[in-house]
Amino acid sequence: MPKAIIDIKDLSFIFDDGFRGLNHISLSINQGEFIILAGKNGSGKTTFLRHLNGLLMPTSGTIRVNGLEISKHLIETRKTVGMVFQDPDTQMVGDTVFDEVAFGPENLKITRARIKEIVTKVLETLNLFHLKDRNPSTLSGGEKRKVAIAGILVMDPQVIVFDEPFSNLDYPGILQVLATIMDLHRAGQTVMIATHDIEPVIFEATRMIIMEKGSVKEDDVPLNLVGRLESYGVREPCFSKFGLEPQSWQK
Ligand SMILES: Nc1ncnc2c1ncn2[C@@H]1O[C@H](COP(=O)(O)OP(=O)(O)OP(=O)(O)O)[C@@H](O)[C@H]1O
Ligand SMILES: [Mg+2]
Structure with missing residues (x-):
């Protein structure tokens, strides 16, 4: 049995104005998976992701991270589940790149020397x-x-x-970010990506979840779903349209 890190049971979320954002979602996210979350604009992807580290709390249902219910263990949850938002500007607080990256560790009880060491290592890893x-x-x-x-x-x-x-990035920018994400996954990191751009990641992904109107409509290995993507408003990758084998975007 794969080890579930995140376990979601019957999650529903209703916005203040009464709009049902998420509708009875149950699924587990296992160690080492690379999951694409797809679905057209407004299908609920961001609303779903924001529940995974407690930025939004369920109206009903439960989310457990390593067995702990999120609402009661927010700090542990945010250490376990890191979130990279669509617009990086909204996430930036530091005056320098170094300070920016050091911001999270500085809020933990870690020595200055240790912070310098881990920030330097991460900056080097990401070039x-x-x-x-x-x-x-x-x-x-x-x-x-x-x-x-x-x-x-x-x-x-x-x-x-x-x-x-990948939004707002040119082709080299996509390749840079893609390489970073691929390296993380190959080093054993569990990854989940909401994207309209399936093509760059489908080769690497182990699983694809498709949402529509706040519900999970499909959850399978990506190759089983490619032919049905367009019925959910998601562009089918070129390789499958032309009857070819999927190819990695990495050289
Ligand atoms: N604060 C809010 N109050 C009411 N409805 C909201 C609120 N925030 C989002 N919604 C609605 O919830 C639905 C899902 O939005 P969400 O941002 O999760 O979609 P998405 O799948 O991430 O879309 P996109 O592909 O455009 O990023 C949309 O119809 C949106 O208008
Ligand atoms: Mg979104």
């Missing part, structure tokens, strides 16, 4: 060390997103959740 003294607001979109990923990685989460990690 960002040369930017450490730059103001994050001066970085390109792809660099900003990598800094946002670095800020999550220093916290050493068990699961990393990305909301639209």
Whole structure:
């Protein structure tokens, strides 16, 4: 049996205005999975992801992270589940890239020397060390997103959740962020990605969940779903349209 890190039972969420954002969702997220969360605009992907680290709390149902119910263990949950938002600017608080990445660890009881060590290691791993003294607001979109990923990685989460990690990036930017995400997964990290851009990640993904109107409509290995994607408003990858084998975007 795979080890479930996140266990969701009958999760529903209703917004203040009465709109039902999530509708009776039950699923588990297991150690080492790489999950694509797909579905058209407004299908509930972001609403769902925001529940995974307690940014939104269920109206009904439960979410457990490593067996602990989120609402009662918010700090542990946020250490376990790291979230990279769609717009990295909203996540940036530091005057330099280094301070930005050090922000999370500084809120934990860790010595300065240890913080310097772990921040340096993460910046080197993501090939960002040369930017450490730059103001994050001066970085390109792809660099900003990598800094946002670095800020999550220093916290050493068990699961990393990305909301639209490729949006607003050019092709080299997508490749940079893609390589970062692939490396994480290959190192054993559990990854979940909400994206409209299936093509770059489908080769790596172990599972695809499709949402519509706040409900999970499909949950299967990606290759079993590619032919049905367009009925959910998700673009079918080119390889499957043309009857080809999927190919990695990584050279
Ligand atoms: N604060 C709110 N109050 C009421 N409805 C909301 C609120 N926030 C989001 N919604 C609605 O919930 C639905 C799901 O939104 P959500 O952002 O989760 O969709 P999504 O799948 O992430 O879409 P996208 O692909 O555009 O990012 C949408 O219809 C949205 O309008
Ligand atoms: Mg969204």
